[in-house]
Amino acid sequence: MGMKCWFLVYTDADTPEVLRRPPSIDIAATDTLVRGLFGPCRFLADSNLLQSADPRDGQVAAACFDGVTVLATESVGVGPLDLDLRFHSAAQGRTMYLFGLHSVSGWGSFGWWDPDGHLVRGFGGSDDGGLSENLGPALPFEAAVDSYERYDGGSWPSSPALVEEALADRLGFRFEGIPVPDGPEPSSIPLRTYR
Template identity: 35%
Template sequence: MGAKDWMLFYASDDVSTILRSSPKIDREATAALVGRLYPSHDIRPIADGSLDHGNPPEGEVYAAVLPGLSIVCTWDAANDAPTDLPQRFVREAAGRTLYLHAMHSVVDFFAYAIWEPDGTVRRSFSLSPDSGVIEDIGAPLPFEEKYLAGDQEFLESLDEDDEYPFRFHPLDLAEAALRALFGFNYEGVYEDDDPALEEIVLAGFAVTPR
């Protein structure tokens, strides 16, 4: 596995349904969104990206305001503990459900969180082999159950001397979260009605602290 991402989804409706509808970006609203999230930064437009690359480097942000959904790919979502997300990002939800998804294949790190429309945390979970379980708030969602109980397929792949600290691979859980929450995967099974991620345009911005 080689996938990496750090993404925020602000949703008024089902994310997977919106992504499958080939939504078009509202560029004026997108620029305004980034301006609100980075009020103390100089912001400069750069080349567009797309949702098939959700891991911009620090200092770059890719975003899109779509009908019923806003997407922000930013290094600021890559915290070890999802609830360390700066509060300005949570406030931006303003009555919508906020989802955070982050994973880094180099260190087997995965984190996700869901904030309710009133700003309370429904679920937050993050872990990596080096740090163990970093954050665990709220009840696990159904897609987590197979992994938290012990993923037999993963366990059977381990060598007898392998002392991996979890009974599942964090990136397997990360991909299961993508499928359950957003209706797509970066790696793994592709389904016939999956959205074409490369066609979901994200406007690019360089953000530099003043």
């Protein structure tokens, strides 16, 4: 089935370090965030990032930790330029990252906004449709995607492979591929689910 994810991370901390230890969820802050963005929602269940990185059917998965917030919703399964402004507002002066991928279909997107809300780097596309967004200078991790990851030998690396490298670089883990040494485990990053 491959990996699918669509989530945001808001941070003003050493994100891999916060996620590496099993972080404690600030339940009140998480409830406030979700209801502020989506209106009346009810808590469904406890989950984790591996299980709930791609919520569907109106579900939301989120957690506010000390210095890091994770928000997974189908609403952010878009390219950086299409991200709804309400999600920018929720950054509240923190760095924001967008991660989206569907490894089977070959789609992926990544966005990085600085604490002032300026887009530093964004890319998005699909293996068969090519690059649809390429904004800002390439980051060092983008060169790490080996030529075997390039779709049909083309010049643009596989979009899901690039997103996996962005995850490794910014959050310290990959969902698929070679694990990051001493990185956090997505299954150990707790989330709360809502609808």
